[in-house]
Amino acid sequence: MKIVVSIGGSVLAKELKPDKFRNYASAFREIAKDHTLFIVTGGGKAAREYIGVARELGASEAVSDDIGIQVTRLNARLMIAAIGDDAFHEPPETYRDALKAAITGKIVVMGGVVPGQTTDAVSAILAEYTGADLLINATATDGVYTSDPKKDLDAKKFDSMTAKQLIEIVTKTDMAAGANSPVDILASKIIERSSIRTIVLNGEKPGNIVDAVKGKHNGTVIEG
Numbered sequence: 001m002k003i004v005v006s007i008g009g010s011v012l013a014k015e016l017k018p019d020k021f022r023n024y025a026s027a028f029r030e031i032a033k034d035h036t037l038f039i040v041t042g043g044g045k046a047a048r049e050y051i052g053v054a055r056e057l058g059a060s061e062a063v064s065d066d067i068g069i070q071v072t073r074l075n076a077r078l079m080i081a082a083i084g085d086d087a088f089h090e091p092p093e094t095y096r097d098a099l100k101a102a103i104t105g106k107i108v109v110m111g112g113v114v115p116g117q118t119t120d121a122v123s124a125i126l127a128e129y130t131g132a133d134l135l136i137n138a139t140a141t142d143g144v145y146t147s148d149p150k151k152d153l154d155a156k157k158f159d160s161m162t163a164k165q166l167i168e169i170v171t172k173t174d175m176a177a178g179a180n181s182p183v184d185i186l187a188s189k190i191i192e193r194s195s196i197r198t199i200v201l202n203g204e205k206p207g208n209i210v211d212a213v214k215g216k217h218n219g220t221v222i223e224g
């Protein structure tokens with residue numbers, strides 16, 4: 001299979017710890033034995049801090065996004081260092097370059113691409129671009145809920161859902177101040193338009209990602 005894994009910065013780099021990167025790297029090497037693998041790394045706390053300071057200093061939203069992108073690429077570089085020889089040596093900066101890098105047969109790791117989106121969207125577009133069979137969104141929650149489970153005790157998790165349902169949920173969640181849906185709206189629309197089979201799961205344990213590739217997980221499946 002060709003697989004794109006989006007690993008949220010909040011999962012990977014809440015704080016920078018070499019062991020975190022090592023553990024994900026060994027999971028990714030295991031998956032790559034049998035599959036073509038692309039990884040998209042998020043920015044996490046560091047990205048939010050840099051963006052916050054940039055805004056305070058009067059940088060525009062687009063410039064602040066660009067700074068966020070640089071942080072996502074730093075995390076990609078750390079992941080490449082952790083994977084070692086099995087990874088392509090640098091994060092591609094475009095989808096086309098990611099496709100070219102994959103010709104080497106190595107694991108391709110990248111961060112953000114352009115302002116105005118997050119790495120959720122990068123991973124969905126990369127899945128489109130490469131014709132991936134599966135997109136895994138490894139995030140801090142264990143799936144997609146009917147509403148934000150941190151705020152609504154009655155929130156229920158979907159075992160599976162359609163991309164249309166995902167868009168409805170994400171639109172509703174995004175309207176609530178401070179709420180953060182596990183998949184953003186742009187990524188949801190890409191998943192819908194290209195019917196990308198997607199699994200949203202708790203990515204805090206790297207083994208969860210390996211198991212999901214083998215078909216075993218407790219997350220939410222979005223059937224394009």
Ligand code: UTP
Nearest residue numbers: 009010042043044065068112113114115118119
């Ligand atoms: P993330 O994808 O980590 O953002 O990119 P996020 O969803 O806010 O973070 P998590 O998942 O909760 O940790 C970090 C920032 O980099 C910029 C955006 O500003 C984003 O918030 N970015 C990232 C872009 O502008 N374009 C991209 O393609 C990727």
